[in-house]
Amino acid sequence: MAVPSARLALLLCLMIPATVASSRSLRKSPANASRPTTFFEVDRPLRRSSGRCSTLLLSASFGSTFNKPPATNAYSPPRCLVKAGGRASAISLAVLEWRAACRGAQLDRVFGVWLGGAELLRGSTAAPPPNGIIWSVSKDVTKYASLLAAAGKPTFTVYLGNLVNTTLTGVYHANVTLHLYLRRTPPTKPPPATAPADLVVPVSRALPLDGGLWFPIQSAADVASKSVALPSNAYRAVLELYVSFHQDDELWYKNQPGYQNGPFREVTARVDGVLAGSVCPFPVIYPGGIYPLLWRPIAPIGSFNLPTYDIELTPFLGKLLDGKAHELAFAVTNAVGVWYVGANLHLWLDPGGTATTAGLVSYVAPAAKTTSSKSADPVDTHYHATANRLVSATGWVKSSYGNITTNSTRTFALVYLLTFETLDLTIVADTGVVATDGAGGVMYSAQTHGNFPLGWVYQQNSLTVTHGLEETTVAAGRWSSAPPYRSLRTTQSSLVEDEEGGGKSWGVRQTYRYNATDGCYFRNVTSSNYSVVSDHSNELCVKGAASVGVGAVTAALPTVNLP
Numbered sequence: 072m073a074v075p076s077a078r079l080a081l082l083l084c085l086m087i088p089a090t091v092a093s094s095r096s097l098r099k100s101p102a103n104a105s106r107p108t109t110f111f112e113v114d115r116p117l118r119r120s121s122g123r124c125s126t127l128l129l130s131a132s133f134g135s136t137f138n139k140p141p142a143t144n145a146y147s148p149p150r151c152l153v154k155a156g157g158r159a160s161a162i163s164l165a166v167l168e169w170r171a172a173c174r175g176a177q178l179d180r181v182f183g184v185w186l187g188g189a190e191l192l193r194g195s196t197a198a199p200p201p202n203g204i205i206w207s208v209s210k211d212v213t214k215y216a217s218l219l220a221a222a223g224k225p226t227f228t229v230y231l232g233n234l235v236n237t238t239l240t241g242v243y244h245a246n247v248t249l250h251l252y253l254r255r256t257p258p259t260k261p262p263p264a265t266a267p268a269d270l271v272v273p274v275s276r277a278l279p280l281d282g283g284l285w286f287p288i289q290s291a292a293d294v295a296s297k298s299v300a301l302p303s304n305a306y307r308a309v310l311e312l313y314v315s316f317h318q319d320d321e322l323w324y325k326n327q328p329g330y331q332n333g334p335f336r337e338v339t340a341r342v343d344g345v346l347a348g349s350v351c352p353f354p355v356i357y358p359g360g361i362y363p364l365l366w367r368p369i370a371p372i373g374s375f376n377l378p379t380y381d382i383e384l385t386p387f388l389g390k391l392l393d394g395k396a397h398e399l400a401f402a403v404t405n406a407v408g409v410w411y412v413g414a415n416l417h418l419w420l421d422p423g424g425t426a427t428t429a430g431l432v433s434y435v436a437p438a439a440k441t442t443s444s445k446s447a448d449p450v451d452t453h454y455h456a457t458a459n460r461l462v463s464a465t466g467w468v469k470s471s472y473g474n475i476t477t478n479s480t481r482t483f484a485l486v487y488l489l490t491f492e493t494l495d496l497t498i499v500a501d502t503g504v505v506a507t508d509g510a511g512g513v514m515y516s517a518q519t520h521g522n523f524p525l526g527w528v529y530q531q532n533s534l535t536v537t538h539g540l541e542e543t544t545v546a547a548g549r550w551s552s553a554p555p556y557r558s559l560r561t562t563q564s565s566l567v568e569d570e571e572g573g574g575k576s577w578g579v580r581q582t583y584r585y586n587a588t589d590g591c592y593f594r595n596v597t598s599s600n601y602s603v604v605s606d607h608s609n610e611l612c613v614k615g616a617a618s619v620g621v622g623a624v625t626a627a628l629p630t631v632n633l634p
């Protein structure tokens with residue numbers, strides 16, 4: 072079959088790990104060499120109208136840092152928080168800001184930020200062209216309030232493994248700042264289900280060490296584990312997972328069945344050997360991934376601030392409240408290359424007692440169901456694959472709040488279709504938690520529906536990648552002060568035109584709609600080559616705006632003017 076050379080180059084590029092693809096694009100520097108470009112990931116602003124205090128936690132440079140000790144600093148709660156009484160409950164909103172710059176060619180690198188061993192942020196750097204870039208990312212870290220208020224000088228840690236040589240000359244310079252917004256009125260503790268946990272226990276590797284505090288998982292047989300002992304008066308437990316995939320698994324979601332273990336991965340978490348949760352992650356594309364020009368200057372969804380996944384462990388408290396150490400273990404089904412997995416155990420403690428009791432009522436976790444097939448056509452083979460999983464557990468916990476039964480259910484379904492010119496992947500993930508008292512009254516319920524579509528089309532020397540994240544949460548119950556409704560729908564459509572002469576044009580369009588009981592945010596931004604050519608945003612809650620579906624956006628590709 073005759074394949075034009077540019078097309079071949081592009082398809083080859085798709086088949087090799089993205090870090091290699093990035094170095095290929097580094098030879099050409101399309102932008103002006105004297106001005107840094109600002110890269111950004113589209114996200115909603117995080118702020119309150121007043122009362123901000125900001126503290127620089129760490130300023131560091133990352134040159135040749137691979138497998139070296141991370142950058143560290145001793146952490147003390149910011150002075151404004153101490154002046155306000157020092158309690159975690161005084162924090163109304165905490166935002167961690169990562170601001171970084173790089174000049175010189177460099178690849179995209181993963182970094183992690185930890186406080187007292189608990190991971191606060193994991194992200195990818197941008198994949199900088201040689202003229203230099205700057206970018207920043209802000210993350211809501213209010214859920215770690217108990218750590219932010221903790222005395223005892225916990226270590227604040229940043230690891231960013233980088234390699235500098237005569238080709239890759241870029242050194243990353245980063246400042247990490249904590250912005251706190253404090254409550255003006257004397258803090259009253261919000262209801263249990265939505266207040267930050269009383270205790271956040273890190274499930275990570277301990278300092279001192281070389282590299283990141285995450286556990287590297289190299290293969291499907293690899294298991295990482297850590298023993299933790301819980302306080303005897305915990306009444307709620309949530310395991311928050313951080314995951315990222317690299318090297319041979321950076322693009323796991325594109326693997327055809329039979330190639331590098333196919334397109335299905337799940338991260339599993341076990342408590343004393345019992346599967347407590349399984350997560351099929353959002354397929355984050357790193358800024359150097361698939362084809363690096365696709366993500367300049369608008370970074371891929373979730374790449375600067377990787378999503379995390381909460382597994383409700385409350386139904387399993389029955390075996391964890393004996394004061395002894397218990398094993399939390401992680402693995403990645405079908406893993407080929409390296410996965411970095413880490414976790415934080417969020418615990419809520421009974422203010423009215425020193426011991427809670429608990430028991431498991433029911434547990435269902437059948438093996439994941441997977442299928443794969445291949446069409447007979449030898450010229451344009453179609454590869455199909457599916458995977459489905461259900462894990463559900465119910466348990467009671469008796470505390471001073473009463474005897475409360477919690478049902479936690481997670482499901483996901485993955486559907487994959489690859490042809491010579493297209494990829495079409497959808498992951499649908501649902502989680503539900505329902506906590507009821509003895510009389511059947513709902514203390515807390517939260518249902519989250521997630522839909523992660525990813526596709527590409529290669530046609531006439533142009534590659535279009537469409538990537539979306541839709542997540543809706545509906546919460547209710549006496550323990551819930553959270554917005555009862557929260558919905559995010561964002562879609563990114565990126566196009567690169569690879570011409571025979573080697574000239575390249577590209578463009579990105581992203582729409583972002585956040586609609587929640589506590590506010591709304593809309594943004595529609597389009598870039599062409601390195602320039603933003605249209606950018607509209609507002610914070611209006613317009614009735615019915617959420618009904619404009621992702622489909623309409625998908626059809627509107629960015630306009631790239633070809634010579």
Ligand SMILES: *[C@@H]1O[C@H](CO)[C@@H](O)[C@H](O)[C@H]1NC(C)=O
Nearest residue numbers: 100101102103104105106202
């Ligand atoms: C880069 O931009 C500067 C200022 O905008 C300009 O003076 C210079 O000529 C440009 N260089 C190139 C190579 O385009």
Ligand SMILES: *[C@@H]1O[C@H](CO)[C@@H](O)[C@H](O)[C@H]1NC(C)=O
Nearest residue numbers: 130170171172205244245246
């Ligand atoms: C970090 O902070 C220092 C001191 O304020 C400043 O000079 C530097 O430009 C900052 N770096 C970045 C990447 O923001």
Ligand SMILES: *[C@@H]1O[C@H](CO)[C@@H](O)[C@H](O)[C@H]1NC(C)=O
Nearest residue numbers: 094178234235236237238239
């Ligand atoms: C620099 O490192 C990269 C990545 O390991 C490698 O591909 C490249 O060949 C190195 N360049 C030199 C000049 O050693």
Ligand SMILES: *[C@@H]1O[C@H](CO)[C@@H](O)[C@H](O)[C@H]1NC(C)=O
Nearest residue numbers: 428430467468469474475476
């Ligand atoms: C709590 O309720 C569950 C289910 O109703 C019951 O099986 C359990 O014995 C109760 N626990 C206590 C301590 O009363």
Ligand SMILES: *[C@@H]1O[C@H](CO)[C@@H](O)[C@H](O)[C@H]1NC(C)=O
Nearest residue numbers: 432433463465478479480503
């Ligand atoms: C837990 O919730 C799931 C999903 O709603 C439901 O299918 C299951 O029957 C519940 N389990 C128990 C023991 O109530």
Ligand SMILES: *[C@@H]1O[C@H](CO)[C@@H](O)[C@H](O)[C@H]1NC(C)=O
Nearest residue numbers: 101574575576599600631632
């Ligand atoms: C984008 O850059 C290419 C050169 O790489 C150029 O040919 C093309 O005209 C540019 N497109 C736009 C819309 O500026």
Ligand SMILES: *[C@@H]1O[C@H](CO)[C@@H](O)[C@H](O)[C@H]1NC(C)=O
Nearest residue numbers: 582595596597605619624627
């Ligand atoms: C986004 O902006 C583009 C360019 O201004 C426009 O054509 C498109 O209709 C807008 N999309 C939405 C959903 O507002």
Ligand SMILES: *[C@@H]1O[C@H](CO)[C@@H](O)[C@H](O)[C@H]1NC(C)=O
Nearest residue numbers: 586591612613614615616617
């Ligand atoms: C937000 O979602 C609710 C529930 O679906 C809907 O009634 C409302 O119109 C939406 N608002 C916006 C601004 O989209």
